[in-house]
Amino acid sequence: MDHRFQINLRGVIDLLSHHLYSSPGVYVRELLQNATDAIRARQLLEPRHEGTVRVELIEKQDGGPPTLLFSDDGVGLTEEEIHRFLATIGESSKREALAERRNDFIGQFGIGLLSCFMVCDELLVVTRSVKDGNRTMEWRGRHDGTYSVRPSEHPLERPGTQVFLVARPDAAEFFTAERVCQLALHYGGLLPFPILLTAEGRTSRINTEGAPWRRKYESASDRRTALLAYGREVFSSDFIDCIPLKSSAGDVEGVAFVLPFSPHYNAKQKHRVYLKNMLLSESAENLLPDWAFFVKCVVNANELRPTASRESFYENETLAKAREALGQALRRYLMELAKDDPRALQRLISLHGLSVKALALDDDDFYRLVIGWLPFETSMGIMTLVDYRRQHSTVRYVSGLDDFRQVARVAAAQGLCVVNAAYTYDTDLLEKLPRVFPDAQVEPFSAAELPQSFDELSLDERETVFPLLKVAELALQPFRCDVAVKKFRPKEVPTLYSADTEGAFRRDVERAREESDDLYGSMMDSVLGNAPGSERPLLTFNFFNPVVRKLAGVTDRNLMKLSVEMLYVQALLLGHRPLSAKEMALLNQGLLGLIAARLDGGGEDSGQGGVH
Amino acid sequence: MTAKDWREQVDELLGRASRMRHGETKVMALEEASRLADAHGDLDLAFEVRDELIDAATFGGFPDKALVAFAWCRAQAKKNPERFESDLLLWKQKWVVGRLDDFPHISRKQILDALDDIEQTYARVDAGKRAIHKLRYQAARDLGDEAEAQRYWDLWINAPRDHLTDCRACDLDDEIDHHIDLCEYDKAVEKARPILEGRSSCAEIPHLTYGSVLYPLLKLGRLEEARDCHLRGYPMISRNRDFLATVGEHIEFLALTDNLSRGLTLFEKHLGWALDHASWRDRFTFHMAASFLLSRLVAQGHPSVSLRLPKALPLHQPEGSYPSRELHGWVETQAQEIAARFDTRNGTDRFQKLLERTRSLDRDVYPFPINAAPK
Numbered sequence: 001m002d003h004r005f006q007i008n009l010r011g012v013i014d015l016l017s018h019h020l021y022s023s024p025g026v027y028v029r030e031l032l033q034n035a036t037d038a039i040r041a042r043q044l045l046e047p048r049h050e051g052t053v054r055v056e057l058i059e060k061q062d063g064g065p066p067t068l069l070f071s072d073d074g075v076g077l078t079e080e081e082i083h084r085f086l087a088t089i090g091e092s093s094k095r096e097a098l099a100e101r102r103n104d105f106i107g108q109f110g111i112g113l114l115s116c117f118m119v120c121d122e123l124l125v126v127t128r129s130v131k132d133g134n135r136t137m138e139w140r141g142r143h144d145g146t147y148s149v150r151p152s153e154h155p156l157e158r159p160g161t162q163v164f165l166v167a168r169p170d171a172a173e174f175f176t177a178e179r180v181c182q183l184a185l186h187y188g189g190l191l192p193f194p195i196l197l198t199a200e201g202r203t204s205r206i207n208t209e210g211a212p213w214r215r216k217y218e219s220a221s222d223r224r225t226a227l228l229a230y231g232r233e234v235f236s237s238d239f240i241d242c243i244p245l246k247s248s249a250g251d252v253e254g255v256a257f258v259l260p261f262s263p264h265y266n267a268k269q270k271h272r273v274y275l276k277n278m279l280l281s282e283s284a285e286n287l288l289p290d291w292a293f294f295v296k297c298v299v300n301a302n303e304l305r306p307t308a309s310r311e312s313f314y315e316n317e318t319l320a321k322a323r324e325a326l327g328q329a330l331r332r333y334l335m336e337l338a339k340d341d342p343r344a345l346q347r348l349i350s351l352h353g354l355s356v357k358a359l360a361l362d363d364d365d366f367y368r369l370v371i372g373w374l375p376f377e378t379s380m381g382i383m384t385l386v387d388y389r390r391q392h393s394t395v396r397y398v399s400g401l402d403d404f405r406q407v408a409r410v411a412a413a414q415g416l417c418v419v420n421a422a423y424t425y426d427t428d429l430l431e432k433l434p435r436v437f438p439d440a441q442v443e444p445f446s447a448a449e450l451p452q453s454f455d456e457l458s459l460d461e462r463e464t465v466f467p468l469l470k471v472a473e474l475a476l477q478p479f480r481c482d483v484a485v486k487k488f489r490p491k492e493v494p495t496l497y498s499a500d501t502e503g504a505f506r507r508d509v510e511r512a513r514e515e516s517d518d519l520y521g522s523m524m525d526s527v528l529g530n531a532p533g534s535e536r537p538l539l540t541f542n543f544f545n546p547v548v549r550k551l552a553g554v555t556d557r558n559l560m561k562l563s564v565e566m567l568y569v570q571a572l573l574l575g576h577r578p579l580s581a582k583e584m585a586l587l588n589q590g591l592l593g594l595i596a597a598r599l600d601g602g603g604e605d606s607g608q609g610g611v612h
Numbered sequence: 613m614t615a616k617d618w619r620e621q622v623d624e625l626l627g628r629a630s631r632m633r634h635g636e637t638k639v640m641a642l643e644e645a646s647r648l649a650d651a652h653g654d655l656d657l658a659f660e661v662r663d664e665l666i667d668a669a670t671f672g673g674f675p676d677k678a679l680v681a682f683a684w685c686r687a688q689a690k691k692n693p694e695r696f697e698s699d700l701l702l703w704k705q706k707w708v709v710g711r712l713d714d715f716p717h718i719s720r721k722q723i724l725d726a727l728d729d730i731e732q733t734y735a736r737v738d739a740g741k742r743a744i745h746k747l748r749y750q751a752a753r754d755l756g757d758e759a760e761a762q763r764y765w766d767l768w769i770n771a772p773r774d775h776l777t778d779c780r781a782c783d784l785d786d787e788i789d790h791h792i793d794l795c796e797y798d799k800a801v802e803k804a805r806p807i808l809e810g811r812s813s814c815a816e817i818p819h820l821t822y823g824s825v826l827y828p829l830l831k832l833g834r835l836e837e838a839r840d841c842h843l844r845g846y847p848m849i850s851r852n853r854d855f856l857a858t859v860g861e862h863i864e865f866l867a868l869t870d871n872l873s874r875g876l877t878l879f880e881k882h883l884g885w886a887l888d889h890a891s892w893r894d895r896f897t898f899h900m901a902a903s904f905l906l907s908r909l910v911a912q913g914h915p916s917v918s919l920r921l922p923k924a925l926p927l928h929q930p931e932g933s934y935p936s937r938e939l940h941g942w943v944e945t946q947a948q949e950i951a952a953r954f955d956t957r958n959g960t961d962r963f964q965k966l967l968e969r970t971r972s973l974d975r976d977v978y979p980f981p982i983n984a985a986p987k
Contacts, residue, residue, distance in 0.1 A: 264631055290847060307810065315844035317983060401644045424637045435920070505677070508643070511650065512680045515687035519725050523718060524683055527676060530717040576618070578650030 028183035030112035038074020051193040065167035073160040076129035085110035119171035124164040128156040231257040247325030254299025274300040284312040289327035291358035357425040379411035396445040397421040406447035413489035454486035491544035497571035499537035634672035673853030676890035714893040716953040742771035756960030781812040797828035823858035826865040856894040860901035867905040870979035884922040899947040906940035
């Protein structure tokens with residue numbers, strides 16, 4: 001009896017090939033999936049049934065396209081089940097419905113078969129169910145939508161299913177022994193039963209004995225060598241270590257490989273994941289906790305739910321628990337390194353410091369173990385917090401690059417050790433220190449505070465520099481800059497310009513305002529008006545500096561003013577601070593003024609002219 | 613420092629920034645690079661660096677810095693259109709203008725002028741009106757001009773797409789807000805479907821969407837889906853302060869489902885952002901949600917609560933014990949003060965209404981425990 005599909009079969013095939021399948025090669029995956037499901041179903045009835053999948057390439061005598069015979073010794077289908085899967089296909093005309101159908105055996109069987117039409121025009125399925133006595137049924141389907149179901153004239157000796165595909169001429173590339181073998185290995189490499197390939201009269205086993213992490217090894221080092229070799233085979237990368245992964249939630253097992261390079265921050269690690277030993281995705285992302293971006297994994301999960309696109313796992317509580325458990329496995333590895341092999345930990349930190357820092361932030365015990373090994377940049381070079389605290393009771397840090405640059409110029413000479421915590425996580429890690437070690441003292445430091453650590457002048461010295469202070473205060477008033485005189489090292493530095501982070505941003509806004517038209521200029525004014533209570537920047541003259549001392553003694557007030565302005569601009573430039581238009585004008589006028597003063601041999605008429 | 617030194621330094625900063633995820637450290641590195649370029653008068657480099665700074669600041673939660681960097685670039689491009697290619701800048705102008713109303717110190721007139729300005733700019737490059745209508749719709753919505761918002765919504769939705777309109781995912785995500793405003797929760801969730809199923813995405817989508825659909829799903833009684841959206845969405849936003857408002861949505865959801873402890877964990881972790889965030893709009897959303905969360909705590913008879921809150925909090929207690937009522941009062945006052953600033957600037961009562969909505973959330977509470985993953 002011939003039947004016709006109630007739906008447009010071409011439509012469903014198009015839908016499948018455009019939305020569900022990335023390449024026609026997935027027909028091998030679908031057939032393997034069907035065979036696996038059938039074998040598993042039979043194992044439920046006969047627990048000792050091992051199961052075998054056979055793939056045979058039958059070349060045509062006339063050189064035409066070959067036939068592929070794909071057979072399993074699984075549970076087989078009854079006539080009623082054949083009709084059921086056909087009906088299921090009929091209902092599967094929507095993408096969402098298709099995805100849903102794949103979750104049950106019969107639905108998946110039908111949809112899996114349809115994928116074969118991406119590479120052939122006609123399919124023959126011969127099947128004998130364990131439930132159906134010794135009746136063998138056959139289903140012949142064509143891509144135009146016609147099919148027939150009838151008892152087979154060539155009954156099968158044992159229960160199971162055979163699928164015959166005659167290659168379509170334009171899809172012959174998917175029917176070579178090499179390609180079939182490669183595809184079967186790719187999708188079913190972890191399957192625990194043999195997949196046998198017969199071609200050109202020879203039969204060989206395609207897959208080895210299941211997942212490499214499930215095999216027995218002579219020793220731990222054999223195991224490590226074998227797993228690293230497997231990692232190289234899968235990801236073409238020479239990993240530096242491998243870590244076993246296991247989670248009872250989701251029934252997940254596998255191995256994580258430690259990357260041999262520092263990963264790009266925004267490059268999420270793509271993991272290879274198998275669902276019930278069949279490849280699900282090579283680019284799953286949501287498997288590990290956020291911080292664990294130093295590894296790439298291969299895992300098999302038996303009880304996680306795939307997303308509709310089957311590219312990763314559906315985000316639910318089971319996945320959350322599995323992720324937590326896998327994170328714990330990685331954490332255990334790091335904890336053991338810290339205890340047993342600090343050198344290896346240090347090497348790992350040099351590559352994957354960010355991962356280690358991220359975990360330390362989330363996890364107090366890990367923090368306690370690892371903080372002593374993490375390097376920080378300070379004004380006195382790279383050191384760990386242990387080294388730091390040996391020499392200084394309070395850990396001082398700046399959170400801004402701008403701050404650190406300002407501080408670094410004098411801090412070392414002043415004997416001040418300040419941590420540059422402008423790197424990712426560093427500020428948070430430092431602030432966590434007293435929470436984990438109650439005796440630790442940690443203080444944020446601002447470049448604006450730096451002058452407070454400088455020595456004060458004596459009373460006499462104060463008197464000497466007072467005229468300079470007065471002139472400087474007046475001269476720098478238009479620039480919203482305060483003035484002080486202190487003693488600090490190195491003495492070659494005549495002045496130090498210090499401002500807090502807001503101060504630097506304020507200068508950015510002012511420069512943008514200078515450039516902008518009325519509309520955006522007025523907005524810059526609004527931003528300035530609302531800037532958080534920014535303290536005025538401070539120009540500190542260094543009393544140890546000979547030029548500053550000399551300047552303090554100058555009687556010519558004009559020359560003194562001009563010199564102060566020049567020192568101010570120089571301090572900005574030395575601090576790599578961009579000049580505003582007004583400051584640029586100061587520089588131009590000042591230079592000319594100083595030259596003029598020099599040429600005149602006096603200070604008369606200085607400060608005139610200038611270029612803009 | 614020689615010329616080579618500072619250029620190398622800029623390169624190093626740019627390289628470092630490109631490897632960082634969005635956030636404060638990235639913004640800082642680019643600011644530093646822009647200052648170096650400015651200090652050495654290299655206009656082209658300064659433009660290039662600021663161009664990146666606009667992105668980093670926009671997507672890293674520093675809209676004020678994005679505005680300032682944009683103003684500078686725009687000025688250069690205006691003075692020197694040949695030299696400074698401005699196509700990308702056109703795109704970024706949308707981001708900047710779209711966030712202006714987040715700052716209560718930017719006046720209504722300045723916002724409207726900036727909208728006129730971008731409209732003229734887009735007209736000059738022959739772009740369609742869709743992007744502008746959307747900006748005007750969103751501004752009117754945020755300013756509380758309901759009639760204007762409706763008018764521009766109709767124009768936006770019906771305008772054809774072109775090269776300067778937002779991508780499909782972003783448009784969908786923004787459309788959802790409109791349906792939530794109208795209490796059309798079914799429609800909101802339906803529109804979100806392509807995003808939630810992973811068929812449509814963008815830089816901040818689905819991150820934002822998972823937060824937006826929490827309340828609609830709860831109202832529809834689809835709590836399991838809502839829980840999954842929370843579990844999926846929160847990890848995407850928990851490390852970027854640009855999502856402060858979305859964190860607020862998650863906190864509100866946790867309070868609504870009576871997961872107070874989880875809610876407090878989020879509050880504790882993200883309050884620091886809210887204390888100095890440049891977007892007062894986002895601060896408002898966060899404080900409002902936190903105020904609802906803490907009001908639940910008070911209502912359930914917890915007189916005090918142990919939290920590790922930032923030192924910058926005026927109520928900060930080193931030993932970490934806070935009277936619930938006092939903490940709630942402080943957070944609520946923040947929300948009220950910000951609401952008053954916005955309503956004064958806008959000349960409408962939108963923010964007052966948002967506060968009232970939050971105060972009446974009690975009637976939507978539906979306990980639905982979310983189990984923590986085992987340690």
